[in-house]
Amino acid sequence: MRRTTIAIAAVTAALAVPGIAPAESQAEPSWGSSSFEWGSSSGENNTPPAAPGVSVPGGRYEHPVDLTFTAERGATVRYTLDGTTPTTDSQAATPGRPLQIAQDTNVTVAAFRGDHASAAVSFGYLIKTSEKPLAQVVVMSDVHVGDHANNDKKYESFFDTIGSIFPKPDAILSNGDMINDNGDGKGPDHKIVAEIFQANLARKGMNDTQLLISNGNHDASLAAIRAGYPAEWFPDSGGGYYESDVSGVHLFTVNTETYNNDSAQRSWLKSRLTEITAESGNLTKPILVQGHRPASNTAMDGQQASNPRLTEDLSAFPQAIFFSGHSHLNNNDDRSIHQRDFTAVNDGSMSYIEIDHGYQMVTESGLANRFESPTAQALFVEVYQDRTEINRINMAADKHDIYTGGAWSANWQPPYSSAGTLSGSGWTVELDGSTNQQIKDNFRYTSGARNTNAPEFTTATPLSVSTGANGETALRIAQAKDDQMVHHYAVEITDTATGAKVVSSKVLSDFYFMPRPNSLDIPIPDAAAGTAYDARVEAVDAYGNRSPVTTLAFTR
Structure with missing residues (x-):
């Protein structure tokens, strides 16, 4: 498979500045395994592309860094800067347009080709001044x-x-x-x-x-x-x-x-x-x-x-x-x-x-x-x-x-x-x-x-219904946003006919993963065809600040 470089910016030349980690010191990410050939070619396009590479490895720097990504030929690199997993709606890397990192940031990238996406990889950047600590x-x-x-x-x-x-x-x-x-x-x-x-x-x-x-x-x-x-x-x-x-x-x-x-x-x-x-x-x-x-x-x-x-x-x-x-x-x-x-x-x-x-x-x-x-x-x-x-x-x-x-x-x-x-x-x-x-x-x-800002759902339809590979039904929650982090969701799903709560839980948001998944699927146990449900969800941060309630009525 042949690779092409998507230039997001010129690579910063200051990698030799004292105190900046050399590239060899990085933990080798999944895209850098010895079995991967940067210059190989392949006519197959029906498999997910390899994860993108990045020109400047994550680490501590005493200046802003400009990033260049590499990806397989025909693949589009998309990225996020908020810890979420890139999707086809995420910002695309544009040739010749710089992505400069000037403050502490996690950059997460994935390569997309048609309906296929690579695994997402994340890089952490700490941007400091030249002041030397004790x-x-x-x-x-x-x-x-x-x-x-x-x-x-x-x-x-x-x-x-x-x-x-x-x-x-x-x-x-x-x-x-x-x-x-x-x-x-x-x-x-x-x-x-x-x-x-x-x-x-x-x-x-x-x-x-x-x-x-x-x-x-x-x-x-x-x-x-x-x-x-x-x-x-x-x-x-x-x-x-x-x-x-x-x-x-x-x-x-x-x-x-x-x-x-x-x-x-x-x-x-x-x-x-x-x-x-x-x-x-x-x-x-x-x-x-x-x-x-x-x-x-x-x-x-x-x-x-x-x-x-x-x-x-x-x-x-x-x-x-x-x-x-x-x-x-x-x-x-x-x-x-x-x-x-x-x-x-x-x-x-x-x-x-x-x-x-x-x-x-x-x-x-x-x-x-x-x-x-x-x-x-x-x-x-x-x-x-x-x-x-x-x-x-x-x-x-x-x-x-x-x-x-x-x-x-x-x-x-x-x-x-x-x-x-x-x-x-x-x-x-x-x-x-x-x-x-x-x-x-x-x-x-x-x-x-302590923080008093409540999380909020930012999508028009934060709740939807998903069906698993074996036909199981789940309530899908599009993750809310918070100025620090969404800690969990207060979830109640009620059988409309009987009034019984089939789910009543405080569900953790997966905030401890990097990148975070963009949605959570809450399984509905023993969901029977034709059964009507009412779902009620609040996003809650670590201090107990709660979003407005979002609801969904649906039938299995």
Whole structure:
């Protein structure tokens, strides 16, 4: 098959600018496999075209980038910039017309030829200025590694993604639950994690990158951690907590498994924070803290938070930015950052993410009481003298079910067509004020400042009826729009004749996939021919803001 280039703009020549990821460091997308021949030819046009290529790989750049796409001869490239899946109605790439990316953006492209479409692939772009941060830190958690077979290739992809954004990070924080020990003697698995991480640090040339570990509830014991890793990765003095210097930035690793009842650890943390913030020039300088379990009444609280005394102790220090994992709660949700007296941030998870409970997912077998997705996420943190910029990044967010053939699994293997995409807009934590109270008064991610904009349906007919391959009937919902994200849909489908509710559910919107599907099919169980139904749907965001109700009356 012969390929032709669709020029969207001249390729930016600044790929050699320091701090910009080289193309070789990218996780290889699905269109770049060795079995694909860029210059081959084929007379067959009745099969879907290959996914498009892009001239400038996703990553972190210090200037706008101009993109050029490549596609098979006779195929049209269409793209979206809002995280949705391209359709035949999406913007077409026009030869000679530039697509310039000047702000943080996910670009999703697909190739169309006749009635056939390629798989969609997504690329994430972070557009920064030339200002140099004090430190670049990757924050990950809940690695849950237990073998080489399921994790070697996966972590090659993950480290390729890290390198595409921070080619030489100052530190990588692995914030607890490196392994999956449940009191069953898996402590030696820490050595497997060390082997995987060491191999990838060497492969990517991250020779000066500090790797700093916290203790999690699935990490067997402190002794097992010490035995499994180089001493500098976990330099505690006996209690599982320690202090580090990351390119001049203070970092504290706390042991959240013992914090509430560990008076020595509490005294150490409060004393050191008091000393640091009392020093001249440090009032508005960020201090990083990592600990596995969330601090109570902070980020996405209500699910597995267990450290009220940590919340109490950090409340005197608005300079503190506390990173936590444990719950696997996704970082797509803006409730993953919280400010009141300090800043608390949810890391996401490197193994699989969860959604707060009480919802259903659309799966191949219908609606399921499921709150997990095989999505891997991490945070990319840049610390400046007076602020911290936090970017949420997908390591893998392709659309898969957590169940495969009825068996639970989070081990989807690369390549990932979503690697390096943004799982949400960036957060900027500013420390603005001449006193601690003034800094707190200027916090932007507080409960009182939360989003109040409701989602809205933007199509004329957001509800319709679809029929599956086996004749099953479903209510199709065209996804609504929101300034942050649609979290779920409140769906009620009623049998008109009997008044019985055949579906009454809060259905998740698939916001954790990249790209997101453009519609959801809600199956109607036991739908009989000739039966009349009334459907009622509201789109709801993460803060409970609800769209106007949309309705549809239909007959099976």
